[in-house]
Amino acid sequence: MSVLVFVETGEGKIRKxxxxxxxxxxxxxxxVTAIVLGAVAQPELESLGKYGAQKVLHVxxxxxxxPVIQAYASVITKAMQDEGADVLVLANSxxxxxxxxxxxxxxxxxxxxxxxxxxxxxSGFVVKRSIYTGKAFSFVELKNQKKVIxxxxxxxxxxxxxxxxxxxxxxxxxxxxxxSTKIMSTEKAxxxxxxxxxxxxxxxxxxxxxxxxxxxxxDLAKALHAATGCSKPVSDLNWRPHHxxxxxxxxxxxxxxxxAIGISGAIQHLAGVNSSKCIVVINKDPDAPFFKxxxxxxxxxxxxxxxxxxxxxxxxx
Amino acid sequence: MKILVCIxxxxxxxxxINFTDNGTKFDTNGVQFIIGPYDDYALARAIELKEAIAGTxxxxxxVGLADTEPTIRKALAIGADDAIRVNAEPTDSFFxxxxxxxxxxxxxxxxxxxxxxxxxGGVVHAMVGExxxxxxxxxxxxxxxxxxxxKMAREIEGGKESVEAILPLVAGCQEPIAExxxxxxxxxxxxxxxxxxxxxxxxxxxxxxTQKFELxxxxxxxxxxxxxxxxxxxxxxxxxxxxx
Ligand SMILES: Cc1cc2nc3c(=O)[nH]c(=O)nc-3n(C[C@H](O)[C@H](O)[C@H](O)COP(=O)(O)OP(=O)(O)OC[C@H]3O[C@@H](n4cnc5c(N)ncnc54)[C@H](O)[C@@H]3O)c2cc1C
Numbered sequence: 001m002s003v004l005v006f007v008e009t010g011e012g013k014i015r016k017x018x019x020x021x022x023x024x025x026x027x028x029x030x031x032v033t034a035i036v037l038g039a040v041a042q043p044e045l046e047s048l049g050k051y052g053a054q055k056v057l058h059v060x061x062x063x064x065x066x067p068v069i070q071a072y073a074s075v076i077t078k079a080m081q082d083e084g085a086d087v088l089v090l091a092n093s094x095x096x097x098x099x100x101x102x103x104x105x106x107x108x109x110x111x112x113x114x115x116x117x118x119x120x121x122x123s124g125f126v127v128k129r130s131i132y133t134g135k136a137f138s139f140v141e142l143k144n145q146k147k148v149i150x151x152x153x154x155x156x157x158x159x160x161x162x163x164x165x166x167x168x169x170x171x172x173x174x175x176x177x178x179x180s181t182k183i184m185s186t187e188k189a190x191x192x193x194x195x196x197x198x199x200x201x202x203x204x205x206x207x208x209x210x211x212x213x214x215x216x217x218x219d220l221a222k223a224l225h226a227a228t229g230c231s232k233p234v235s236d237l238n239w240r241p242h243h244x245x246x247x248x249x250x251x252x253x254x255x256x257x258x259x260a261i262g263i264s265g266a267i268q269h270l271a272g273v274n275s276s277k278c279i280v281v282i283n284k285d286p287d288a289p290f291f292k293x294x295x296x297x298x299x300x301x302x303x304x305x306x307x308x309x310x311x312x313x314x315x316x317x
Numbered sequence: 318m319k320i321l322v323c324i325x326x327x328x329x330x331x332x333x334i335n336f337t338d339n340g341t342k343f344d345t346n347g348v349q350f351i352i353g354p355y356d357d358y359a360l361a362r363a364i365e366l367k368e369a370i371a372g373t374x375x376x377x378x379x380v381g382l383a384d385t386e387p388t389i390r391k392a393l394a395i396g397a398d399d400a401i402r403v404n405a406e407p408t409d410s411f412f413x414x415x416x417x418x419x420x421x422x423x424x425x426x427x428x429x430x431x432x433x434x435x436x437x438g439g440v441v442h443a444m445v446g447e448x449x450x451x452x453x454x455x456x457x458x459x460x461x462x463x464x465x466x467x468k469m470a471r472e473i474e475g476g477k478e479s480v481e482a483i484l485p486l487v488a489g490c491q492e493p494i495a496e497x498x499x500x501x502x503x504x505x506x507x508x509x510x511x512x513x514x515x516x517x518x519x520x521x522x523x524x525x526x527t528q529k530f531e532l533x534x535x536x537x538x539x540x541x542x543x544x545x546x547x548x549x550x551x552x553x554x555x556x557x558x559x560x561x
Pocket of ligand 1: 071264282
């Protein structure tokens with residue numbers, strides 16, 4: 001059995017979630033081929049070998065420098081065929097997940113997203129998925145010969161295993177019809193740590209009282225090299241951009257450390273953070289429901305605690 | 318313009334999730350079911366388009382057994398014109414997508430939520446688009462129609478993309494595409510008599526089978542730290558939790 005891994009890049013770098021996908025495929029114990037679309041530097045491609053890819057298909061076509069979902073799906077489906085790959089593995093993302101779904105339809109593959117662990121193959125091919133927005137798991141059997149697996153963050157820890165990959169230019173005839181949706185422009189915070197991939201998230205709620213007070217929260221985030229998040233009312237009120245909104249109806253995060261400041265801990269907010277390894281809650285109300293879901297809690301005023309916490313972090317570093 | 322809105326029938330966001338029958342069945346005891354919150358955004362945007370563009374009709378479709386009808390009636394009360402229920406259990410994304418695709422031909426715009434909040438597959442829109450051979454985009458946070466041209470904003474990690482496409486197309490919606498609508502008395506009255514067509518599922522080839530469910534391990538008790546001793550938190554995060 002050979003496994004194809006779709007590797008995403010951002011700002012010319014391999015995304016960390018894609019390295020997790022490579023490790024995942026490597027741990028499945030089969031030959032791993034990676035596919036990368038669009039311009040990316042040679043050393044980045046070569047680095048995939050260290051994580052377990054034996055071969056890297058690199059598709060260079062200026063039309064693919066933009067992440068056109070439909071076209072990516074066609075190219076990857078063709079690569080699965082050409083490589084004789086039975087399984088496609090990739091990381092859940094705004095690009096990866098729809099690409100995976102389309103490939104699954106084109107290739108008549110069984111599909112599962114939000115997969116959290118390696119498959120068990122003792123009786124059938126069974127994967128564990130996160131469902132009910134992190135409140136439960138399901139075990140699903142993927143019955144078709146071909147399978148497409150989209151991984152949730154942390155399904156495997158990206159790990160160097162040594163080895164090198166053969167980089168192979170891969171040319172595919174593109175179909176104009178796949179470019180019927182046009183990306184006119186992209187607005188993206190550059191240089192920042194992306195919230196869905198962050199290992200530490202510092203998140204603020206309505207208790208922060210207004211956008212003008214975010215400075216002290218950003219200071220802590222900076223000291224911790226953390227991404228910033230917020231509760232839904234905060235993005236509804238336009239205190240923070242929408243892509244920072246964490247929860248049931250926003251981004252689901254799974255960092256090592258989630259620090260919630262002035263967030264009450266409504267069940268819909270918790271749904272977005274329940275996969276975090278460690279949760280710290282800072283709230284002036286000792287009865288805030290968030291404390292029940294926390295590992296560490298501080299009852300206190302954010303405006304007093306935050307600067308002290310930032311100072312303590314800086315002192316430790 | 319003909320709009321099809323796909324709605325899921327899911328546990329209210331405050332529900333406690335439990336399973337019965339040795340972890341093989343969802344426990345509906347005490348659970349209230351709602352229109353999926355993302356689908357609710359899609360429906361709200363469809364109703365806004367209907368109000369703005371003369372001659373627009375809104376049909377809702379749900380793949381579900383008879384117990385989903387109150388949820389469908391609610392969508393009719395919010396302002397959809399008619400409804401289709403495909404009489405089958407919505408067991409996996411591909412099955413649901415193929416049922417929807419079988420009824421979605423002839424619609425200009427197929428809207429639904431970015432994901433259902435029960436199985437969180439997040440791919441039915443992409444699969445419906447693929448099955449129909451039309452574009453699909455998700456998560457769409459802004460959608461305007463001018464003639465046959467559609468201008469959208471799609472959320473991506475750390476930002477957004479402006480995208481244009483031509484009808485017909487499929488969009489998976491999320492906020493702030495529109496504000497949730499609450500049915501009024503007149504809507505609720507008229508919903509009772511709006512057409513709700515029940516059709517049987519076409520085909521039953523399930524290429525994914527759920528074997529069992531499981532709940533996550535319970536969390537330990539919270540450790541409280543005094544606001545006067547913030548440095549202790551940092552020490553504990555480093556040495557005890559090992560996350561720094
Ligand atoms: C269908 C549905 C989906 C939803 N989806 C989401 C979602 O995805 N994400 C989400 O976040 N919410 C979501 N919500 C909303 C959710 O129910 C809560 O309303 C929301 O999370 C509350 O945000 P908050 O904690 O910032 O504000 P509040 O509930 O107002 O809490 C503010 C907290 O700040 C504390 N505080 C005040 N001042 C200070 C201070 N000086 N220092 C320290 N603490 C202070 C208060 O004690 C309080 O606990 C959803 C709701 C519904 C119905």
